[in-house]
Amino acid sequence: MPISTRRSRPDGRATRWAGQHERRRAEFVDAALAAIAEHGPEVSTEQIAQQAGVARTRLYKHFGSASDLQRAVSQRVTELLTEEFAPVWHPQGSPMRMITMAVETHLRWLTEHTHLYRYLLRCSPVAETTGTGSFTNIKTTLGRHLTRLFTEYLLAFELDPSPAETTAFGLVGYVESAGTRWLDNPAGISREALVEQLTGAIWTILDHVLRSGGVELDPHRSLPLPDDLTRNGCGDAARQS
Structure with missing residues (x-):
């Protein structure tokens, strides 16, 4: 049986998801900077999520932990x-x-x-x-x-x-x-x-x-x-x- 030499095409959906993921991370980091400026160094993850207009659980879809966000x-x-x-x-x-x-x-x-x-x-x-x-x-x-x-x-x-x-x-x-x-x-x-x-x-x-x-x-x-x-x-x- 002949072996196909045709290269597989990159998955466009994966590429788009990766780009969207990075954009959302950047947006959440911007929200964190704004929340820190408003609430001070003791800012909570909940306050950062509120600044971003999302539930705290949504943050953790883009950051593995609070340390990852930091x-x-x-x-x-x-x-x-x-x-x-x-x-x-x-x-x-x-x-x-x-x-x-x-x-x-x-x-x-x-x-x-x-x-x-x-x-x-x-x-x-x-x-x-x-x-x-x-x-x-x-x-x-x-x-x-x-x-x-x-x-x-x-x-x-x-x-x-x-x-x-x-x-x-x-x-x-x-x-x-x-x-x-x-x-x-x-x-x-x-x-x-x-x-x-x-x-x-x-x-x-x-x-x-x-x-x-x-x-x-x-x-x-x-x-x-x-x-x-x-x-x-x-x-x-x-x-x-």
Whole structure:
């Protein structure tokens, strides 16, 4: 009996269902974000379902559990926060201006989305058991972006790039920890004053890394992008200054 070589066609119904499923998940995540903003970090699944205009059981047709929904919310926030930080990943201006922009962006997000931030922190035990979700993967995403940026600058200055990752993740943790404490206890410190304080401390750390390799930069002087430094030989000049 001859064997048919005709390929089976994809099931159109399955494709449509998959697309509809993802759209509904996205809609429920949007509803969760709105419910968190309204009800705070202690928001219940029932309140999220009410925001979405469905019964709670309908949510669980698209999310395997409350933890699954929390991970989906965390993933969406990671995407939104990465977009918020877009100017930071393509820096312009002086080192102090670059650092200030990054810190301002982070603290502004914390103050404008305090309920959401506390919700993600509240869900941290979920992340500890799975290694994903909550605020953990957000910090990881920010740390990886900064690692790439620091690595490019260190290489442009012909320095050892190995400190890039520990420095990047350490700074993300420093700003996040300081920002959290400030939210809990402002102690009369304005957001602007905190930005200035953190910016100065971060520059001290970065300056130490650079000086260890013989590079001295004016923190208030415009710093070219890594590719421009390499192309124009500016890295060598900074190293000799």
